[in-house]
Amino acid sequence: MVRYIIRRLLLLPLVILGVTFLLFFLTQRLSPEMRASLYVKDPRQMGALEEVIRQYGLRDNVFKQYGRWLGQVVRGDLGYSPSANMPVAKAIKEYLPATVQLALVTMILVVLFGVWFGVFSAVHKDKWPDTIARFVSVGGFSLPIFVLGLLLLMLFYGKLGWFAPGGYSFQTDLIVHGPSFKMYTGFLLIDALLNGNMRVFMDVLSHLVLPAVTLCIGSFALMVRVMRSSMLEELGKDYVRTARAKGLAEWQVVYKHAGKNAIIPVITLASIQFIRLLGGTVIVETIFDYPGIGRFGVMAAQQLDIAGILGFSLMVAVLFVVGNLVSDILYTAVDPRIRLD
Amino acid sequence: MVVSPVLQVCDLQVSFMMQKRAYPVLRELSYNLLPGRILAVVGESGSGKTVHALSLLGLLPPAAHVSRGKILYRDTDLLTMPRARLRDVRGSKISMIFQDPSASLNPVLTVGEQLIETLRAHKPMSKQQAREEAVRLLEKVGIADAPARLSAYPFEFSGGMCQRVMIAMALALSPDILIADEPTTALDVTIQAQILHLIRELQQKEKMAVIFITHNLALASEIADEVLVLYGGLCMEQAPAKDLFEDPHHPYTKGLLASLVSMDRRVERLPAIAGQPPMAGEITKGCPFASRCPQAQEKCRQQLPPLTQQGIRMVRCFEEKTL
Structure with missing residues (x-):
């Protein structure tokens, strides 16, 4: 290993x-x-x-x-x-944490709800929960991200004024770059907690909501589909019948037995999506004016900022290789039949 | 002294739903299973033998359901039992082993975990107690180095060893009945004999009743006390094993026995029953075997012969055997 x-x-x-x-x-x-x-x-x-x-x-x-x-x-x-008016390395250090934060929140939402919804849908195959899940997943899958993003922005910012675009509010900007706020990790959510500043935390979180939800929908739809079909396949297997014949409770049969097998393809999917989010939330970051690495990449490309483009691509390449390695290692944790050597 | 049966199946009918129509794949099945006895259910593919086994524990696939009858376990009907009570019966009073042992164990859980969860599902015991019990069970089914094997995964076991693990799991709570659905079909011949021997040995030690489902008549003759022959979803003949083999009454049973290859007889061609068995769910007006039966009369095609008592056996044929 x-x-x-x-x-x-x-x-x-x-x-x-x-x-x-x-x-x-x-x-x-x-x-x-x-x-x-x-x-x-x-x-x-x-x-x-x-x-x-x-x-x-x-x-x-x-x-x-x-x-x-x-x-x-x-x-x-x-x-x-x-284009960023600073060294490329510094720009990556400045913008990447915001994107990682966004990607993490998105993935947590996607995996939690996607897996649960997929299982739910598979267990109630062809009944109304399944119909809803399938409808949502087809709908989410076919809705372009830029349309959804703009719609959400229009509704929740334009009409309701709940979630503003950008990475954080002006007041937070002042606090964060002020003398009393210490940057420990560069991840504002974590740093806000470490500084014990709940106002900054809530502010940053509220700015994450719309871009995260927008990014979620497409990945979520895919996740539900994969989890559902994977679960259906596993539920039809012999060992599930054995688990029932042993007198296990239905939740044990579904989650412990079928679930543990069905989650394996989801892990690959989730890790690929996570890496993709890290390098390419370009559209969403642009729509919501979110100060992440994707926006930096777009800016560099638009202005023919060669150093910026190369630095950005280098970063994405490293992320992909490392991310794939991590997903391979994760595999061995869930599936004992896979041995890395 | 009259021994009361541990399992009574009365007029069982199982149907598959296809395009909103019910197709019965098993009809009019009735038998009594006495404690400590081995009943072999013999039939070819599509005869309804596996469906029968699954129906006993309520494990039928979603498309199938029991459309009539009763399954009485110690005078309680398993079919009308609340699901939670049925779960208590499964795996502890009646347990089951399957045809493909490697696929019947969960590939991502250790053998130990699968044994331990079975024990703990039915008996309040600590993890440690369950572990010790699991080791004892693995030793009982002849798995060497049992403590170390607990943390092995099914893919590290051969088919025969997986079936041993399945048997250990099935016997974990000393059930009254073991349902063995073609337990040796997927195994090598030498391993088949070992597993058969193991089932027999444990059955005698634990005094449990066994329903042994197989398509292999020779195997049934070796292991069973009583044999029930299924064809086209119907019981054709039921008799004590010895009587059935020495003197089959039903033409189908005769045909089956004639098709057995014997070591001391050379034949030019393997004998076989002419024609094809009916498709599962295909219902003919008369006897399902009529189209292949050498003794079939017009009557056989028109109406279904009833299952009648002939001496110590039950036979479904109009042709009374004349002695």
């Missing part, structure tokens, strides 16, 4: 090398002038463009440029992002 993890982690640099080279190569399709232009703010100083190109060696061979970038990355320097 440990050897397996080490081997997988040793593969990590290889994957990252591949991903970043691909991206780097793609950015080279842009002319050196285009890549340099973001660094020259004033249109009257176009002469400086040539200066930037020469200084950063933007006309050099692709491999040479890539090697230079990689050398910096290895030393922990991801470059400076003009």
Whole structure:
């Protein structure tokens, strides 16, 4: 097991090398002038463009440029992002926690309700609870996220004024960046609790509600479907009949016996979705003006902020590899037939 | 002294619902099971033997239901019993083992856990007590190194060992009745003999009654005291094992016995009963065996022969055996 993890982690640099080279190569399709232009703010100083190109060696061979970038990355320097107005590493550190927070809240909601709803639906197959669950899951699945997001925003902010967009309110901003508030983890929800500041906690949480619910719907629909069909399959198996024949209570048969087997495919699905949420809540973060990493990625891409784009992609690649490893390890925890070696 | 039966099945009928129509797959089944006796229920696929077994413990699939009859366990009808009471009976008074032992154990729970939960579902005992009891049970069914095997998963066991675990689980609470639904069909021949021997041995030690369901007539002859032959959902003949094998009355039983391959007789072709068995749920007006029966008369196709007493046996045939 440990050897397996080490081997997988040793593969990590290889994957990252591949991903970043691909991206780097793609950015080279842009002319050196285009890549340099973001660094020259004033249109009257176009002469400086040539200066930037020469200084950063933007006309050099692709491999040479890539090697230079990689050398910096290895030393922990991801470059400076003009679109975020700060070093890329700092931008990731600043924006990622908010996204992780959002993704976590979303996944907790999705897994809890999705699994429960799926089981419920399977146990009452073809009766009214199942019909409702199927209706909700098809509905949720076919509703585009940007439509749902805007509808929710219109209703709960526009009409009712309950949940405002953004990451937190102005007052919270003042408190959080004030002298008495200590940043321990960068995760505002946790830090607010550690500081014992319930007002900040509630404020941050209330700003999470709409984006989390919007993100939930699609994943939730998928989760219910997978859990339902997986559960139905397991409930038809011989060992379930054995469990009933042994005289176990129905909840034990459903949750302990069938449930433990049915949850296995859900784990893969949940981990893939979680990683996807970490790297790509782009639309939702944009709709709700949520200060997360997805919004940073979009900004960088829109402004041709090469350092930002590369840094963002590097981060997503690392998350994917590590996340897949974690999900593989989780597998062994639920399914004893799987041994990693 | 008259021994009262531990299980009485009276006029049992099980139907499957398909497109809102009921198709009976088992009809007019009645028998008494005496304590400490082995009853073999023999029949081919679709004869209703497994459906019969499942109906005894209320384990029928959702599409099937008992449409008539009574199943009396010590004078209480299992069919009308509240679900909670039925759960107390399952696994503790009447327990069951199945055809495919590897699939019948939960793949993600340890063997020990599955044994322990059975014990604790019926008897208040601590985890530790249950563990010790589980070890004792595994030893009883001949699993070596039992304490270590408790934490093993079913996939680490062979089919035969899984069936031993199933038997240990079934016998955990010393039931009155063990229902064995084709317990050796999925196993190698050598393992079959071991498992059969084990069931027999434990049955005698524990003095429990066994309903042994099989398609294998030879197996039934080896193990059973009494044999009930099912065909097309109907009991064709029921007799003490010895009488049935030495002198079958029903043409179907005769055909089955004739098809048994003997070691000391060389044959050119394996003898078989001509024709196909009826589909499950297919109801003909007369005797279901009429279309394959060498002695069939017009009467057999028109009306169903009743099950009649002929000496110590019950036979469903118009043709009275003349001695």
